Amino acid sequence: xxxxxxxxxxxxxxxxxxxxxxxxxxxxxxxxxxxxxxxxxxxxxxxxxxxxxxxxxxxxxxxxxxxxxxxxxxxxxxxxxxxxxxxxxxxxxxxxxxxxxxxxxxxxxxxx
Numbered sequence: 094x095x096x097x098x099x100x101x102x103x104x105x106x107x108x109x110x111x112x113x114x115x116x117x118x119x120x121x122x123x124x125x126x127x128x129x130x131x132x133x134x135x136x137x138x139x140x141x142x143x144x145x146x147x148x149x150x151x152x153x154x155x156x157x158x159x160x161x162x163x164x165x166x167x168x169x170x171x172x173x174x175x176x177x178x179x180x181x182x183x184x185x186x187x188x189x190x191x192x193x194x195x196x197x198x199x200x201x202x203x204x205x
Contacts, residue, residue: 099153100203105145106165107199110192113138117188125181135188136172136179142192143169159198 113135125132146165154162168187172179 098148099150102145102148103153103199103203106142106149107196107203109138109141109145110196110199113142113188114192114196117185122181122185125185132179132181132184135184139184139187140169140172143167143172157198157202160195160202165195 116131116134143165146162
């Protein structure tokens with residue numbers, strides 16, 4: 094895969110991760126239970142982050158082991174295939190605790 098395509102996919106991951114974190118500003122975990130658009134939006138954004146990760150070349154993944162590629166792809170698969178049950182505790186933790194360090198790592202890669 095050309096490096097240009099990898100950079101596009103990394104940018105997609107970064108942009109959608111940022112948007113997910115942005116959606117949680119001023120929100121609480123309990124809001125996921127009552128705000129349908131919030132939980133649908135977060136699920137979709139995490140799906141996109143994971144889908145973009147599946148399209149990043151193996152070479153790029155090998156150069157950046159600081160990115161949890163397997164976990165990102167696994168989360169996407171769980172959300173897509175387990176659409177009938179989404180654990181909001183895991184979703185909230187992913188967005189509020191795991192995405193900020195991912196965003197930092199992706200910003201470093203994208204800026205190179």
